[in-house]
Amino acid sequence: MFKFSKTVDYQFIARAHNNDLSPEEKEFFEQWLSESEKNRETYSEIALLLDKFDLSQNPSLPDKNIQWQNIRQRVLAERNTQALLNLEREPKASSSSVFKILHPLEIQTDYWRTVYTSKMLHFALTLIVVASVGLSFLIEQHSTKKNRLVSFVEPATKYLEVKTNRGEKLSVTLPDGSKVHLNTLSKLTYPETFGERTRDVVLEGEAYFSVASNKEKPFSVKSGNVLTVVTGTEFDIKNRGERISVVVVKGSVNTFSPTKEEVFKLKKGDLLSFDNRIRMPKVQKANLRHYLAWRNDKFSFEHTRLSDVMDEIERYYNIKTSFQSDSLKNITMTGFFGSDSLNKILSVISLTLDIKLKYENRTIFINKN
Amino acid sequence: MLERETQKEVESNLNEELIELYSRIKSKDESALQEFFFSIQPQLFYYLFRYTNSREIAEDLTQESFVKFWLAIDNLDPRQSFKAYLFKIARNLAINQVQRSMPLVSFDEENILLQLSKSIDSEIDNSFFMNDFQQAINTLPERCKSTFLLSRFSGFSYSEISEVMGVSLQTVKNQMNKALAVLRKRLIKYID
Structure with missing residues (x-):
């Protein structure tokens, strides 16, 4: 549709707009711009669009420290689960040492005692399988297991x-x-x-x-x-x-x-x-x-009393409400909102309930119409 | 003649500082992992946010990607870009998430509410644009979408994108071109 040369296309323009061209490309691009009004128009269109993308508000970033703590915990939990799984997989090879470590914590000690004999055969079979998988792997696992278990054994009180x-x-x-x-x-x-x-x-x-x-x-x-x-x-x-x-x-x-x-x-x-x-x-x-509307930043009300509606909105926007009369609190409403704009929500409420809402000094005044 | 792929750019994805950081990460140095996470979290989060259009899901997936990355360190080659590997994980998680989840509110419903309310014009204009922008992004084919988001919202160079997506530099250019063409067509009305 445009008389693009083979190399000046949208992505080329985007790079030009980002100042991300090699000197030769730059020269070529300038020449392309000077060729026609249409080229210049195309360029400014794309450039404006890109600016609009860049200006679209990004949300605030999640707290890095909190996220990092969550990640660490997840990784730790994951490792512990793996350590436990390994225990179950090769009990015979290391059962004595495992028993000692687990005992103070009473992890399934009774279970181990009662089932131990009946499971002997199963253990033996497991051992054969494990052995065929490779002894070196087993030894390596065994030597590192102690370390991994220590973190698991630490008592949880905090x-x-x-x-x-x-x-x-x-x-x-x-x-x-x-x-x-x-x-x-x-x-x-x-x-x-x-x-x-x-x-x-x-x-x-x-x-x-x-x-x-x-x-x-x-x-x-x-x-x-x-x-x-x-x-x-x-x-x-x-x-x-x-x-x-x-x-x-x-x-x-x-x-x-x-x-x-x-x-x-x-x-x-x-x-x-x-x-x-x-x-x-x-x-x-x-x-x-x-019930799940809040997870997507939405409000949902179903025959909800206006006082409860305003409670939700107060919590979300950090504002206060003031009712002119108690009878207003008991009006019920049904509706579904995105929670991005307070003005939007207030105007819908005022339209549907035919009441007056005034927003001043972080307070919503609710009056009869 | 201008198709000369900038080899220099490809090499610069891994500078000395990064190589050192990667080898510390490889030896499970936790402070190095933290440093890496702190530096990459914004890019990771913005990519996932635009991808899923949900702050909460993006927060989750940011953490999830890094957990998976951490657990996979033993299998990583320190000469490859850890950043690209992390974003590969993130992209897979995002693809799965989007396939699984159904939006709680349909576009039309939102639209009606918007028209109902008579609030400030510029605000409405902007939310219309954002709505259409997000819609347009969502209609892009997956490879196109990821390419566009990584380029615009995570500041990835084309060669970094080619590593994440496992495609050639030329393919990245083509995908980017396609994305911009679609977005231009759908959003031209917002440009005066």
Whole structure:
């Protein structure tokens, strides 16, 4: 469509715009520019477009230190898992030393004692296979194993806390590889290393959990007086004010409410809600899109009271709201927003509810129309 | 005559400083790994952010890529570019992620909301542009998309891109050309 010579094409122009041409190329390019108005137009079009790309706001970078800590923990967890797997794979070759190291921690000691004899044959078979794989490999593994185990054996007592401020969201990778996405104004407490039998964390606020599967070691989240126990699944817990809700996205979870001493088995798509004032857990089908909107920087409201809507917006934008009258708080609304522009959200709310919203000094004043 | 591939550029991907850093990384020097991560995190994150169009997913994948990189160090050749290797991992993770995930909100819905609201014009203009820009990026064929993003948002040279993608310099140029042609066609209305 353009009378490009073989070498001046869009990518060539992009390089020219970046000042990334060799002297000969540069000379050629200048000549090409001077050839016609059309060439110059094409160049300025592409240049303007590239400027527009460059100016499109980049989001702020994630905290490097936090990310680095997450990475280290993941790598450590990964190595420990590998060390454990190696233990199971070649028990005979090193069982005595392994026993000594594991005993103080009581890792499956009973299991090892009772199963030991019945597994002898299996061990022998394993050994043959391992031996055929190569003795040198085995020796090497054995010599390095002690070092790798030391980090695993260190007792876990230190607790880590991750907190989000207003308007902030964070992803945390736990030592077992599970992921937790913290919504704004939330807090997660977890041990630096998980215990031998359980994976316990405590949540305040809201988070989405993607739990690494491990049937032997249940993962439990305590939030308010609701305890949620899983082995490997994805779910969202929201604990704001008096209300706690658990929504299951994948797999199944068990939820205990200590006050009622009841267990709720929740499956994919189930929502358990618990209100401290009513004290009656309720299980129903959830609108997943509604509960997970926050993960994609969206707000979703479903017959939500205006006061709760404004609570969400306050948390996200770090602002305050002021209602002219209490009756306004109880109007309910349904809607789905991207959370990028406060103005946009406010104008939609004011249009749909036919109320007046004024934004001044980081405060939203809500008045009747 | 101008197709002379700049051999000089290819060599400059690995300078002495980097070679030293790589050999420290290779010997599992944790401070070297940290140094490498800190220096490369912005490029990695911006590539993944534009690729997935989600801050959160990009954050996750930034970490995930580096974990995978770290665990693979034993198998790396210190003469090859670790940077390229890391971005190869990142690209694979991004491809998988995009194939798996379904956007929570469709474009039209967002559009209607935008039209409904009567806020500041320039803001709307800009969010329309961003929307269309992201849409346009997403319609690019994968190789084209990665090439474009690495070039514009991670500041990779064409020869670095050719290492990540495992293609020739000429292919990178072709892909870049194609990407710009598509983007120009789709976004020309924003240029006055």
